Amino acid sequence: SRTMHCKGNSCSCSFEDYKLTTQWLLNHTSHRPKVAVICGSGLGLLADGAANKQTFRYQDIPNFPVSTVAGHEGCLVFGTIEGTSCVFMQGHFHLYEGYSLCQVTLPVRIFKLMGVESLLVTNASGGICPDFKVGDIMIIKDHINLPGFAGQHPLCGPNDERFGIRFPCMSDAYSKDLRRLVLEAGLELGCNDFIREGVYCMVSGPNFETIAEARMLRILGCDSVGMSTVPEVTVAKHCGLRVLGLSLITNKVSLDYSREEKVNHEEVLQISKMRAEVLQKLVATMISRCQQQSINTH
Numbered sequence: 663s664r665t666m667h668c669k670g671n672s673c674s675c676s677f678e679d680y681k682l683t684t685q686w687l688l689n690h691t692s693h694r695p696k697v698a699v700i701c702g703s704g705l706g707l708l709a710d711g712a713a714n715k716q717t718f719r720y721q722d723i724p725n726f727p728v729s730t731v732a733g734h735e736g737c738l739v740f741g742t743i744e745g746t747s748c749v750f751m752q753g754h755f756h757l758y759e760g761y762s763l764c765q766v767t768l769p770v771r772i773f774k775l776m777g778v779e780s781l782l783v784t785n786a787s788g789g790i791c792p793d794f795k796v797g798d799i800m801i802i803k804d805h806i807n808l809p810g811f812a813g814q815h816p817l818c819g820p821n822d823e824r825f826g827i828r829f830p831c832m833s834d835a836y837s838k839d840l841r842r843l844v845l846e847a848g849l850e851l852g853c854n855d856f857i858r859e860g861v862y863c864m865v866s867g868p869n870f871e872t873i874a875e876a877r878m879l880r881i882l883g884c885d886s887v888g889m890s891t892v893p894e895v896t897v898a899k900h901c902g903l904r905v906l907g908l909s910l911i912t913n914k915v916s917l918d919y920s921r922e923e924k925v926n927h928e929e930v931l932q933i934s935k936m937r938a939e940v941l942q943k944l945v946a947t948m949i950s951r952c953q954q955q956s957i958n959t960h
């Protein structure tokens with residue numbers, strides 16, 4: 663049943679909606695994930711290395727939206743990586759698909775209710791920082807919630823204290839410890855020369871930026887721009903999950919009217935494919951380490 667009620671920009675999926683979906687999943691799988699991984703455009707194969715996989719199609723899960731974008735398989739995959747129980751979203755949801763932000767972020771709250779402690783988000787984005795190269799992996803250090811400034815915010819509407827407080831702090835949305843662990847893992851895996859850190863900005867899309875918009879984002883302090891992630895991270899932080907964000911730079915955003923290259927989604931998917939294997943290794947390493955760290959600190 664699709665029982666969510668969204669009026670204007672006020673999201674109000676009821677607690678019962680979240681509980682119903684959570685209970686359905688708990689009844690259909692014996693996995694009890696501690697880490698959730700959201701796979702961005704073209705990155706669904708991050709789930710491939712998991713053992714004892716169990717896959718559900720989004721369309722079969724009550725209340726779940728379905729994926730409508732190429733490069734997003736629309737499957738929820740449970741499995742284990744080096745003994746850590748995980749859940750992977752192969753494909754996530756976007757404002758530009760016509761979903762409300764409570765639909766976009768619904769899986770995060772379900773993961774929380776299932777017992778997940780850490781969220782690892784990946785996405786594809788365009789590089790704005792002139793030093794970035796196509797194929798770089800940017801650790802998200804911070805974000806700019808541009809739709810949020812205009813009231814398109816997943817926490818608009820009545821606050822449900824069972825998830826978190828009315829006015830959450832966002833100054834430490836991306837775990838410092840997890841960011842440090844990625845840098846260490848990158849060194850060990852020999853991929854630190856294309857790991858960067860930076861500020862991700864969300865726009866609603868679906869068009870790629872105009873040159874004037876890209877220049878504005880640069881002035882605002884954005885290092886990369888994409889069309890996802892910020893709502894999920896905001897909701898994750900609100901309900902107390904630890905968050906790590908990795909953004910694959912799939913193209914360079916034009917800041918110059920004389921530049922002839924034109925970005926397109928096929929190129930985004932092609933670069934994701936090219937880097938999927940190394941990202942998979944990095945994500946697998948991070949899954950076991952972030953769980954290890956969580957055990958050590960609690």
Ligand SMILES: O=P(O)(O)O[C@@H]1C[C@H](O)[C@@H](CO)O1
Binds near residue numbers: 701702787888926
């Ligand atoms: O990983 P996401 O879904 O954020 O990927 C970006 C944004 C659009 O969905 C798409 C544009 O090519 O890639």
